[in-house]
Amino acid sequence: MALHGVRVLELAGLAPAPLCGLVLADFGAQVVRVDRSPRTAVATDVQGRGKRSLAVDLKQPLGPATLRRLCQKADVLIDPFRPGVLEKLGLGPDILCHDNPKLIYARLTGFGHAGKYAKMAGHDINYLAVSGVLSKLGRKDENPYAPINLLADFAGGGVMCAMGVIMALYERVTSGKGQVIDASMVEGTAYLSSFLWKSQNIGLWNRPRGENLLDSGAPFYETYKTADGKYIAVGALEPQFYAQLISGLGLDSRKLPSQMSFSDWPEMKKMFADIFIKKTQAEWCEIFDDTDACVTPVLTFDDVASHPHNKERGSFLKNDQEEISPRPSPVFSRTPATPSFKRDPFIGEHTKEVLLEYGFTKEEISKLHSLKVIESNNPKANL
Incomplete structure (x- = not known):
């Protein structure tokens, strides 16, 4: 597969970051979702196909140190938090990229890591609004409306971030260096709307919303x-x-x-x-x-x-739980995606397995477990 051998650490978050991780996993990356303790976290990631789960409590004294060590052997870190969260934990890009100069530190936020709204809470509809795109969506004489949360969260956020990661991986081949990606859902959505901006002067959008060729104005x-x-x-x-x-x-x-x-x-x-x-x-x-x-x-x-x-x-596939979902796209002729057909991981299901792969000894794992820094969730015990 195209991304075979790429190690990705995806810090558990809401919809956009999990999609970014899903895209990378579908095309061959080894994606580990870093979850919080299964005792306190609720599984919200429905895009866990092909990922493994490692549970680390970053609020415990040794939690940040554990993640920092993991990042030393990773190719990509996906950060879904608001600006400043990881810096407070001593896990900012200045530290992690110093430890591992090849690390691609992908930061996926709504408003970006600078600007008036940078630290403000928001959701898809807010990012869509600030991008300018929301003003174009809606029928005549109606309020603008957001088309579910596809545009900002997933297209402008998750997909754009995944594209940034892949480009950074490609550039690293020649430079040998990683870099920080500032993926803003506002800017990603605005970028998606480049056609709208560039076509304003050719008559496509010169009428009020809902009266133009492509916004439900035309009967055809x-x-x-x-x-x-x-x-x-x-x-x-x-x-x-x-x-x-x-x-x-x-x-x-x-x-x-x-x-x-x-x-x-x-x-x-x-x-x-x-x-x-x-x-x-x-x-x-x-x-x-x-x-x-x-x-x-x-x-x-x-x-x-x-x-x-x-x-x-074969545009849709069914996993071993009989759940239907779209096949990865686009289709490659030589290195096609081979998505997992297994169920999504339980929180902490692969904690020990992943830590061993990343160089932790059994003794270190046992100590971290006893200190409640990490958690293991054995699915068989829940049956």
Whole structure:
């Protein structure tokens, strides 16, 4: 696999950092999730595929020293905490990167490690708001809305951070040096929106929110309800694709307004909605599948894995607990990802195993355990 042999320490955190670790693990990195004690921590990471768990109590006197020693043999550290948290523990980049000059210290935060909001709490919706992107999301005459927590947490945060780690690993091949990555979810989300910024002067966004080509303003870039209560997605932007849409709907283009007649869009939406509601989703798929009308079913999580296209590509996988999740992407021809099919790790399940790999002796492990610096969680004991 592409990242075979890369050692990653992921400090347990919320959604964005676990996704970063998941991406690295899926593509071959040896990811160890550093959890707090299973006595006090609650397992919140649902993205633990392919990871192992080591439980270290950083509030115990020897806790920070244990993590510091682990970092001396790691390639990557993923820090999900607010600025200053690890510095207070004596685990800031100045110390850890001095111990291990090859360490890539990835810091994933909402607002970044500098600036007015740096130490302020926030969530996806706040980072999305400060990035400017939230102002573009929403329908006409409605408040802006956040599309779940995908954009800032996962795309602008977890994925951007993973990309930064991989680039830093690549650069280290020539320099032999690690570096600190300041991955801000605000800036990551803003960067994702580069197209929005660069396309402002070509007429795509010159109308109020919800009245533009790609933000639910156009009748040919919209979702419509079908007779069985499901939905169809329409994205027939180009004239030749729009013509196929009109044909599939049974309409005569000669009797319709021009595709780009903005003033007629609201009425066209009503017309399209009245037509789509007369057939089921499956019936519309029979009409539009294998055409270039850019019409597809809006699949739910219950049916997405069994859809013929996804099934043929093997786009979703099932682990040994019968849980379905997306296959790692993109697909490599020579060093493909080989995701684990095992359940996610219990907190502290691999504590002793990982410490031995990182050079701790059995005597040292026993001492740390007796001092409650580390915890081991034997799954068999919980059965």
